[in-house]
Amino acid sequence: MGSSIEGMNGMRRARLLQAMREVDGVARVERLRDRGVSRYDLEMAVAECMIQRVRVGWVALPDADPRRVTAAQHGVLLTCVTQARRLGIWVHDERPRLHLAASPGSRGGKPPEARVHWARPLVPRHPDALEDPIETC
Numbered sequence: 001m002g003s004s005i006e007g008m009n010g011m012r013r014a015r016l017l018q019a020m021r022e023v024d025g026v027a028r029v030e031r032l033r034d035r036g037v038s039r040y041d042l043e044m045a046v047a048e049c050m051i052q053r054v055r056v057g058w059v060a061l062p063d064a065d066p067r068r069v070t071a072a073q074h075g076v077l078l079t080c081v082t083q084a085r086r087l088g089i090w091v092h093d094e095r096p097r098l099h100l101a102a103s104p105g106s107r108g109g110k111p112p113e114a115r116v117h118w119a120r121p122l123v124p125r126h127p128d129a130l131e132d133p134i135e136t137c
Contacts, residue, residue: 008044012037016045017061025064026072028128029057067098071130074110076100079117079132087134101125101132 008016019035020027029042042059045051051059058072067086071078080099081091098114101121110116121136 008041008048008050012041013045013050016041016050020051020059020061023128024068025061026054026068026130027059029059031128032059068130070098070111071100074100075106076102076110076116077125077130077132079137080115081137083131083137084134086131087137089134089137101136 015035016032016037019032019037022035023031032042033039042051046053046059049062051061054060054069054072055075060069060072067078067082077083077100078086078098079101081093081096082099085091085096098111099117100110100114101117102110103125104118104120121132123133123135125132
């Protein structure tokens, strides 16, 4: 392993970038660790601005979808017309507000400009999910 002065080597950098692409640019740190990315590599990637911390336990590529980053920052999921549009489904409103899903009883600041859906989902959500499946949208 290199020192912090040397930074990440090419192989470790490629492994991290591949893992981040597999999760569409926004990831729970725990899942990256499961894929063999070390804590050191994550710290070096943040220091080298390859990735950014978006919330405790979450990181994102600088060019990640800003809506997914917002979802990770606030501990919510993209849902309703926001996710439907992302899935390529036609929606009537051309400029809908950001629609987010939050678990009933969850706390924390949600974006003030967003419409937050608090209902229980039709399909159980995975803790790493940032988007609702079409059945829930």
